[in-house]
Amino acid sequence: MPNDDVQTTGKVTIFDVAEASGVSYGTVSRVINNDPHVRPATRARVMDAIQRLGYVINRQAQSLARGQTHVIGVLVPELGNGYIGEIMRGIDGELDQAGYDLMLFTTHRRAAKEANYVASLVQGVVEGLLLVLPRNPADYLGVLSARKFPHVLIDHQGIDTTSPAVGATNWQGAFVATEYLIGLGHRRIGFITGSMDLGCAQDRLEGYKAALRAHHLPICPELIYEGDFFQHAGVQGANALLDLPEPPSAIFASNDVMAMGAMDAVRHRGLRVPDDISIIGFDNIPQSAVLLPPLTTVQQPLEQMGRVATQMLFDMLQEPGKRTSRIELPTELIVRQSTAPYRNRIG
Amino acid sequence: MPNDDVQTTGKVTIFDVAEASGVSYGTVSRVINNDPHVRPATRARVMDAIQRLGYVINRQAQSLARGQTHVIGVLVPELGNGYIGEIMRGIDGELDQAGYDLMLFTTHRRAAKEANYVASLVQGVVEGLLLVLPRNPADYLGVLSARKFPHVLIDHQGIDTTSPAVGATNWQGAFVATEYLIGLGHRRIGFITGSMDLGCAQDRLEGYKAALRAHHLPICPELIYEGDFFQHAGVQGANALLDLPEPPSAIFASNDVMAMGAMDAVRHRGLRVPDDISIIGFDNIPQSAVLLPPLTTVQQPLEQMGRVATQMLFDMLQEPGKRTSRIELPTELIVRQSTAPYRNRIG
DNA sequence: GCACTTTTTGTAAGCGTTTACAAAACATCC
DNA sequence: GGATGTTTTGTAAACGCTTACAAAAAGTGC
Numbered sequence: 001m002p003n004d005d006v007q008t009t010g011k012v013t014i015f016d017v018a019e020a021s022g023v024s025y026g027t028v029s030r031v032i033n034n035d036p037h038v039r040p041a042t043r044a045r046v047m048d049a050i051q052r053l054g055y056v057i058n059r060q061a062q063s064l065a066r067g068q069t070h071v072i073g074v075l076v077p078e079l080g081n082g083y084i085g086e087i088m089r090g091i092d093g094e095l096d097q098a099g100y101d102l103m104l105f106t107t108h109r110r111a112a113k114e115a116n117y118v119a120s121l122v123q124g125v126v127e128g129l130l131l132v133l134p135r136n137p138a139d140y141l142g143v144l145s146a147r148k149f150p151h152v153l154i155d156h157q158g159i160d161t162t163s164p165a166v167g168a169t170n171w172q173g174a175f176v177a178t179e180y181l182i183g184l185g186h187r188r189i190g191f192i193t194g195s196m197d198l199g200c201a202q203d204r205l206e207g208y209k210a211a212l213r214a215h216h217l218p219i220c221p222e223l224i225y226e227g228d229f230f231q232h233a234g235v236q237g238a239n240a241l242l243d244l245p246e247p248p249s250a251i252f253a254s255n256d257v258m259a260m261g262a263m264d265a266v267r268h269r270g271l272r273v274p275d276d277i278s279i280i281g282f283d284n285i286p287q288s289a290v291l292l293p294p295l296t297t298v299q300q301p302l303e304q305m306g307r308v309a310t311q312m313l314f315d316m317l318q319e320p321g322k323r324t325s326r327i328e329l330p331t332e333l334i335v336r337q338s339t340a341p342y343r344n345r346i347g
Numbered sequence: 348m349p350n351d352d353v354q355t356t357g358k359v360t361i362f363d364v365a366e367a368s369g370v371s372y373g374t375v376s377r378v379i380n381n382d383p384h385v386r387p388a389t390r391a392r393v394m395d396a397i398q399r400l401g402y403v404i405n406r407q408a409q410s411l412a413r414g415q416t417h418v419i420g421v422l423v424p425e426l427g428n429g430y431i432g433e434i435m436r437g438i439d440g441e442l443d444q445a446g447y448d449l450m451l452f453t454t455h456r457r458a459a460k461e462a463n464y465v466a467s468l469v470q471g472v473v474e475g476l477l478l479v480l481p482r483n484p485a486d487y488l489g490v491l492s493a494r495k496f497p498h499v500l501i502d503h504q505g506i507d508t509t510s511p512a513v514g515a516t517n518w519q520g521a522f523v524a525t526e527y528l529i530g531l532g533h534r535r536i537g538f539i540t541g542s543m544d545l546g547c548a549q550d551r552l553e554g555y556k557a558a559l560r561a562h563h564l565p566i567c568p569e570l571i572y573e574g575d576f577f578q579h580a581g582v583q584g585a586n587a588l589l590d591l592p593e594p595p596s597a598i599f600a601s602n603d604v605m606a607m608g609a610m611d612a613v614r615h616r617g618l619r620v621p622d623d624i625s626i627i628g629f630d631n632i633p634q635s636a637v638l639l640p641p642l643t644t645v646q647q648p649l650e651q652m653g654r655v656a657t658q659m660l661f662d663m664l665q666e667p668g669k670r671t672s673r674i675e676l677p678t679e680l681i682v683r684q685s686t687a688p689y690r691n692r693i694g
Numbered sequence: 695g696c697a698c699t700t701t702t703t704g705t706a707a708g709c710g711t712t713t714a715c716a717a718a719a720c721a722t723c724c
Numbered sequence: 725g726g727a728t729g730t731t732t733t734g735t736a737a738a739c740g741c742t743t744a745c746a747a748a749a750a751g752t753g754c
Binding site: 358360362379407411413 | 710712
């Protein structure tokens with residue numbers, strides 16, 4: 001007689017379990033779903049059969065029958081940078097707690113495809129969608145909104161105002177950081193922007209300008225270098241700024257990665273950070289704390305943004321009609337050793 | 348009479364489309380699946396109805412009926428570091444081409460949960476599993492193998508030998524890099540290891556040792572600092588090595604991130620790279636090229652590893668019985684400016 | 695032990711597709 | 725214009741589960 005231990009192959013269904021334990025398939029279903037209406041003895045028998053046969057539930061079928069998948073989709077422009085990783089960590093944590101699974105889509109490849117892509121892929125598989133740092137959201141948002149498909153944007157305060165979103169107080173963060181440099185005595189402060197097609201980059205620039213204005217300092221176009229959030233732009237931006245006839249004494253980069261590039265460029269010229277040039281970043285990625293010198297930066301609550309966005313999405317799933325909102329989480333200035341009081345460097 | 352344009356809500360099924368276009372649901376299914384056995388005129392009529400009603404297929408139901416989901420799962424220890432991001436890029440690209448979707452699982456949170464976690468979550472939802480850099484794979488591999496569940500390991504040449512895997516030639520990479528330093532005249536070469544619980548970290552260390560041996564140089568335990576692949580370990584490792592009575596003239600870090608830390612530490616002591624100390628990394632993450640100086644490193648074909656692993660998985664799905672293999676993709680030494688010929692630095 | 699209530703179990707229908715098979719429509723030839 | 729062969733279309737059953745409802749069993753109080 002063959003061993004009927006854990007089946008290694010083939011599909012074990014609810015019917016097999018029912019037969020093996022001498023109950024009906026309905027009862028097996030109830031056991032699986034922890035329905036209280038089942039006698040302890042019966043439950044034990046069924047559980048035993050489940051073990052023996054190595055039964056695991058078929059989520060497809062369950063989803064189909066229940067009409068819900070317990071999967072949410074996350075759309076990211078790309079993996080690889082730590083910034084998105086932090087956000088993902090928050091999303092993942094929250095999803096995990098709720099027992100949801102996560103389907104990952106990247107735009108970078110299919111960006112060119114038709115706008116319906118998101119809607120069509122997503123329909124029937126994911127219950128909601130989290131859009132991280134969408135670059136040209138106009139494409140999908142139309143479809144998503146039209147279909148009333150639950151979704152929330154993360155870190156994009158762009159043109160669209162109808163979709164719920166969570167971001168950070170980029171403007172204030174940049175304002176505070178700039179003000180801090182001004183407080184240290186710096187008067188000429190260089191600024192390296194991010195990709196200006198992103199709302200957050202624009203906001204940071206505006207915050208910088210506003211702080212200068214608030215302190216009656218001139219806004220010099222030559223002190224503003226247009227970057228793109230990549231390290232290389234930090235290097236080039238710093239070089240461009242330091243080549244100026246009247247170079248700045250401090251550089252504010254729109255993210256930490258560019259700040260790192262700027263730090264390298266400064267040192268490569270034989271100048272010291274922060275003695276000769278103060279440098280400040282934005283994001284507070286994990287690396288910033290272990291640089292030499294540790295980087296002064298504006299902390300973005302990235303993980304929290306992920307968490308909050310996920311919770312918002314769950315709210316929407318619960319009460320489909322609910323008024324959606326746009327949330328901005330506070331940034332915080334983290335003072336470390338890459339900034340110092342101004343002193344007349346050359347003369 | 349109400350407008351029957353794109354429905355914004357509710358579910359449009361194959362039956363609705365059938366009714367709207369005056370054909371049977373079977374025909375609609377055929378149209379959806381591009382079955383050639385349907386008259387052009389009929390096809391057009393159905394397509395039109397699909398458009399009008401805004402029908403999109405329900406993947407759950409399709410999966411259930413077809414018995415395949417077109418989803419594969421990827422299990423990663425964490426997001427956030429660029430290393431995994433590169434691998435993911437390769438996976439994603441390959442999946443995309445094949446029209447598969449990607450479900451992402453992270454271990455870091457549920458690691459403590461029972462070993463069946465992978466199997467139970469996965470069964471019925473994903474057709475195969477890619478395990479990226481699994482840290483304690485013994486837990487799941489047993490279940491996976493027992494169930495003959497298609498899976499491939501990425502970058503883990505550990506104890507387990509039965510599962511198919513793709514990795515890189517870590518040993519050779521480290522050997523070549525070390526030999527390169529020796530060729531530059533260095534005799535005392537410091538080594539900062541990765542997490543020694545990972546096979547790749549062990550292999551790199553062995554490659555380093557083998558190169559020394561091959562050139563009849565002594566293996567000095569004090570020159571080997573045990574790190575963990577994080578930047579901080581690079582800083583500490585470099586400091587420890589340089590504090591030695593007889594410090595090394597070159598440092599080989601087991602990954603680029605630690606090499607960056609080491610570079611910072613070296614400079615912080617007023618020494619220059621590469622003039623005083625040569626530094627070499629491993630991985631060739633995108634950042635390494637834009638450091639100052641650009642980092643000499645061993646390139647790992649991360650994206651390619653992702654691609655190859657995914658292809659292997661597809662092969663396994665196609666021919667379930669197929670003999671599985673373990674592949675090692677070649678590493679390559681990338682010479683940049685963080686390494687220089689040895690010269691007697693102090694004396 | 696009976697009538698009654700409550701709990702447990704079984705059954706049938708449904709979720710939205712696919713697909714094998716049968717039926718109907720069309721084309722082709724003599 | 726019928727016999728024949730080829731497409732095209734319709735129908736029914738299946739995929740593995742949930743769930744409302746009905747039936748059976750078990751538990752009560754007298």
